[in-house]
Amino acid sequence: MKVIYENRFSELEPLLARVEKPTRYINHEWGSLYKPEAEHRCVLIYPDVYEVGLPNQGIAILYRNLNETEGLSCERGYIPWMDMADAMREAHVPLLSLEGAAPIASFDVVGFHVPHEMACTNYLEGLDLAGIPLYAADRGEDDPIVICGGPSVYNPEPLAPFFDCMLIGEGEEQIVEFCQRHRELRDAGVPRARMLRELAHVGGVYVPSLYEVRFDEPCSAHGYTVPKAGEDVPPVVYKRVVKDFGATNPVPQTVVPYAQIVQDRLSIEVLRGCARGCRFCQAGMTYRPVRERSADQVVSAVTRGLSSMGYDEVSLNSLSTTDHSCCEEILNRLNARLSDTGTSISVPSQRLDSFGVDMAAAVAGEKKGGLTFAPEAGSQRLRDVINKNVTEEDLERATRAAFEAGWRRVKLYFMMGLPGETDEDIVAIANLADHTLEIAREVVPKEQRGGISVSISVSVFIPKGQTPFQWCGQTPDEEVKRRQQLLLRSVKNRAVRVHYHDADTSLLEAVMSRGGRDIAPLIEAAWRRGQRFDAWTEQFHLEWWEEAAAECGLDLREIAQTPYELDWRLPWEHVSPGVSRGFLQREYRRSLKAETTPDCTRTSCTGCGICPTLHAENVLVGERV
Amino acid sequence: MSNASEQTLFRLRVAFVKQGRLKYLGHLEVIHTIEQIVRRAKLPYAVTQGFSPHMRIAYTSALPVGTSSTCEYFDVYLNELVSVTDALDRLRISAPMDLQPLCAGYVELRRPALTAEITRVDYLIELFFKDGSAPNIEELRQSFDTLRARGTIPYTRGKKHKELDIARTLESIALANGEDAHVYVALATHCDNEGSLRPEIILAALDQALRGVEPGVGEEIVSTGIQQLSVIKSYNVERVGQYIVDEQGETHAPLEMKPEVPEGSLLKQSPIGALSNL
Numbered sequence: 001m002k003v004i005y006e007n008r009f010s011e012l013e014p015l016l017a018r019v020e021k022p023t024r025y026i027n028h029e030w031g032s033l034y035k036p037e038a039e040h041r042c043v044l045i046y047p048d049v050y051e052v053g054l055p056n057q058g059i060a061i062l063y064r065n066l067n068e069t070e071g072l073s074c075e076r077g078y079i080p081w082m083d084m085a086d087a088m089r090e091a092h093v094p095l096l097s098l099e100g101a102a103p104i105a106s107f108d109v110v111g112f113h114v115p116h117e118m119a120c121t122n123y124l125e126g127l128d129l130a131g132i133p134l135y136a137a138d139r140g141e142d143d144p145i146v147i148c149g150g151p152s153v154y155n156p157e158p159l160a161p162f163f164d165c166m167l168i169g170e171g172e173e174q175i176v177e178f179c180q181r182h183r184e185l186r187d188a189g190v191p192r193a194r195m196l197r198e199l200a201h202v203g204g205v206y207v208p209s210l211y212e213v214r215f216d217e218p219c220s221a222h223g224y225t226v227p228k229a230g231e232d233v234p235p236v237v238y239k240r241v242v243k244d245f246g247a248t249n250p251v252p253q254t255v256v257p258y259a260q261i262v263q264d265r266l267s268i269e270v271l272r273g274c275a276r277g278c279r280f281c282q283a284g285m286t287y288r289p290v291r292e293r294s295a296d297q298v299v300s301a302v303t304r305g306l307s308s309m310g311y312d313e314v315s316l317n318s319l320s321t322t323d324h325s326c327c328e329e330i331l332n333r334l335n336a337r338l339s340d341t342g343t344s345i346s347v348p349s350q351r352l353d354s355f356g357v358d359m360a361a362a363v364a365g366e367k368k369g370g371l372t373f374a375p376e377a378g379s380q381r382l383r384d385v386i387n388k389n390v391t392e393e394d395l396e397r398a399t400r401a402a403f404e405a406g407w408r409r410v411k412l413y414f415m416m417g418l419p420g421e422t423d424e425d426i427v428a429i430a431n432l433a434d435h436t437l438e439i440a441r442e443v444v445p446k447e448q449r450g451g452i453s454v455s456i457s458v459s460v461f462i463p464k465g466q467t468p469f470q471w472c473g474q475t476p477d478e479e480v481k482r483r484q485q486l487l488l489r490s491v492k493n494r495a496v497r498v499h500y501h502d503a504d505t506s507l508l509e510a511v512m513s514r515g516g517r518d519i520a521p522l523i524e525a526a527w528r529r530g531q532r533f534d535a536w537t538e539q540f541h542l543e544w545w546e547e548a549a550a551e552c553g554l555d556l557r558e559i560a561q562t563p564y565e566l567d568w569r570l571p572w573e574h575v576s577p578g579v580s581r582g583f584l585q586r587e588y589r590r591s592l593k594a595e596t597t598p599d600c601t602r603t604s605c606t607g608c609g610i611c612p613t614l615h616a617e618n619v620l621v622g623e624r625v
Numbered sequence: 626m627s628n629a630s631e632q633t634l635f636r637l638r639v640a641f642v643k644q645g646r647l648k649y650l651g652h653l654e655v656i657h658t659i660e661q662i663v664r665r666a667k668l669p670y671a672v673t674q675g676f677s678p679h680m681r682i683a684y685t686s687a688l689p690v691g692t693s694s695t696c697e698y699f700d701v702y703l704n705e706l707v708s709v710t711d712a713l714d715r716l717r718i719s720a721p722m723d724l725q726p727l728c729a730g731y732v733e734l735r736r737p738a739l740t741a742e743i744t745r746v747d748y749l750i751e752l753f754f755k756d757g758s759a760p761n762i763e764e765l766r767q768s769f770d771t772l773r774a775r776g777t778i779p780y781t782r783g784k785k786h787k788e789l790d791i792a793r794t795l796e797s798i799a800l801a802n803g804e805d806a807h808v809y810v811a812l813a814t815h816c817d818n819e820g821s822l823r824p825e826i827i828l829a830a831l832d833q834a835l836r837g838v839e840p841g842v843g844e845e846i847v848s849t850g851i852q853q854l855s856v857i858k859s860y861n862v863e864r865v866g867q868y869i870v871d872e873q874g875e876t877h878a879p880l881e882m883k884p885e886v887p888e889g890s891l892l893k894q895s896p897i898g899a900l901s902n903l
């Protein structure tokens with residue numbers, strides 16, 4: 001029987017007294033959009049708690065676009081923290097949307113955001129709380145269409161059996177087309193099975209049930225996925241891309257939360273895509289081409305957004321904001337306009353080679369918190385292997401400029417376990433950190449040296465699909481732990497703080513990144529053991545995952561660590577961000593010779609294949625230098 | 626800050642409500658939201674000097690999570706004089722319904738901070754009892770008298786052990802029956818920098834006293850805005866008055882204009898009504 005769309009907040013309210021942070025569940029935020037009279041309802045769920053999910057820009061864009069469309073509505077949902085989830089189960093209260101406090105199962109379309117691999121058990125937690133069958137195959141005519149989309153759908157297979165449709169690529173136009181098409185089919189009384197076949201023809205939509213996994217050509221243990229015989233669906237689902245990024249609303253954000261959350265600020269996406277071509281970086285491959293907003297558009301968007309939402313902080317977001325051809329101009333104009341208002345401007349992820357003295361002065365105005373740079377690898381050789389085109393001179397110049405401009409805290413990001421990494425490369429990380437501290441002590445006046453902080457944060461390399469390293473296995477976790485100890489011993493200066501990422505969670509992330517459809521039962525088995533919120537380190541239980549793997553006859557380490565042959569068919573090759581396999585293979589071969597490849601926004605085309613395949617192109621508003 | 630710039634400031638005092646779902650906001654969440662409201666209203670607010678500039682604004686004492694109010698105040702310092710009606714209109718359209726401003730007025734710059742000036746705080750509480758365990762008014766009055774006679778109630782807040790000094794902070798109590806076997810309790814309390822009365826501590830102590838437990842001694846009382854109690858099934862607490870007490874013992878509202886009682890307030894339902902004559 002179809003679940004009725006109705007407000008059930010009165011059932012949730014008595015539970016608020018029993019949980020931490022009731023603000024997570026009360027909604028009615030400033031700027032929330034609510035169209036109870038709409039004929040078609042979609043709910044978008046972020047697979048984590050409210051304060052983690054609320055700042056998500058992808059959902060903000062889709063939420064606004066759907067609600068601005070005649071006849072369509074979009075509400076939001078989040079995964080209740082464990083205290084609330086348990087209280088809801090006990091009280092038989094289903095998962096509710098925020099705006100209408102209506103059961104998730106009563107919506108026409110239920111969409112989950114896929115931010116990263118470690119949200120995997122939370123989709124099941126959400127579906128179970130909503131009372132929706134976990135597997136697409138078990139859903140009937142009265143169940144909603146369950147979809148997903150987001151940055152981490154480029155190896156869709158481990159999640160494929162849980163979703164009716166997976167939306168690949170940029171969703172702002174796609175989600176509206178999808179919901180409109182669904183509404184037509186629903187109104188025409190089209191049965192579910194035929195409806196899914198029709199929805200597979202909305203561009204960029206992958207319908208897993210219409211495809212099958214095969215092993216009859218050279219491939220990994222996870223096989224490769226092709227359309228089932230007789231199904232008229234694309235053999236490769238290409239991502240959707242917004243061609244005229246400048247024409248999209250630069251201030252999609254509307255909701256201002258009551259809760260104080262880490263990224264509670266105005267967020268303006270100043271450019272999309274990055275063509276630096278770092279070989280480990282999935283986003284660098286999947287967000288292409290590069291498209292910039294004009295300086296005028298950014299400056300007016302910031303002014304408009306701040307005054308309508310009441311924020312005192314704005315973040316200029318993108319994969320690499322300092323690469324924007326007008327970054328300095330934008331910062332200078334904003335600093336001039338916002339002086340004396342107590343507003344701060346932040347720029348995430350500074351590029352080492354574009355952070356000079358001028359940029360140091362323009363970023364952050366008067367407030368100087370910490371500054372983060374990402375050399376990614378310790379030695380020049382290894383930085384060439386991964387195509388991180390920055391030099392030790394860049395690091396020296398950037399950190400010197402930062403300390404001279406008044407920053408006292410500098411954090412350096414590295415990865416460990418990169419292909420071809422040796423012990424010398426690990427020692428080189430320690431040397432860079434020691435050298436950075438020496439620069440700080442040289443530059444910073446004696447009386448201020450107490451405030452100096454240099455820290456390094458070292459994550460574990462995860463080979464991801466759609467990157468030049470997609471054929472590589474992950475470095476064994478025991479070896480990663482040995483290298484972490486080597487790093488700790490190699491840092492000479494005790495004032496340098498070293499943080500390193502947990503090798504256990506990285507192991508699972510690699511499993512999710514490299515596995516196939518055979519991983520779905522593993523996710524279910526782990527969730528049935530009580531695993532949820534894997535992204536919260538203290539909630540991650542490797543032993544549950546190992547038990548679940550044993551139950552499913554899988555070996556986590558084998559999945560994470562077995563390399564794939566260059567000519568094998570891959571588990572994720574039926575979805576594509578438009579980057580050609582030939583380009584990825586060429587890049588992999590160049591990495592073996594430590595040969596670098598330039599950035600196509602600064603030189604000429606490097607032949608990644610995105611532009612011809614997706615009929616799109618880089619759009620720069622100025623000259624990149 | 627120099628005297629010259631101090632003289633160009635204007636101190637706007639605004640009364641506002643905290644009700645409905647937004648009663649679940651914590652104090653920091655309320656503060657944070659009020660500042661956003663002021664910015665959305667585009668009031669010409671003054672900014673502090675120094676390393677980390679922020680809005681010059683001050684509030685009354687913290688209201689626990691789950692407690693509503695008809696009489697919260699903030700003082701925001703403005704660089705320019707804006708008419709009270711204009712300022713209030715702009716704040717109204719910038720504020721969610723459940724944090725609506727009620728009235729406003731300018732006050733002297735030299736007056737003490739709100740938290741220093743306000744020493745009398747009134748609460749109205751609605752109590753619901755578990756089936757069959759509702760005491761009559763006399764029984765309740767006796768329990769309260771016993772609590773008052775004890776003088777102090779021990780409780781913990783975070784990791785700290787504290788004592789609520791009832792004798793000093795509780796000025797008077799009024800009790801009345803509601804319609805369907807629930808009870809209204811009105812508390813007039815005294816607060817100063819030595820401490821204040823948190824109503825949920827009294828309720829937790831009352832719940833224990835009604836069960837014959839020595840309050841805070843037989844069982845620990847932990848200070849959280851929303852208590853899980855035994856005899857008391859659920860309760861609503863509303864702050865209904867904040868006053869300045871002058872040397873003659875006369876009470877004065879922090880603003881001259883008296884705001885109307887908002888819809889949804891316990892004051893609309895309670896037979897006890899206004900408490901200023903307790």
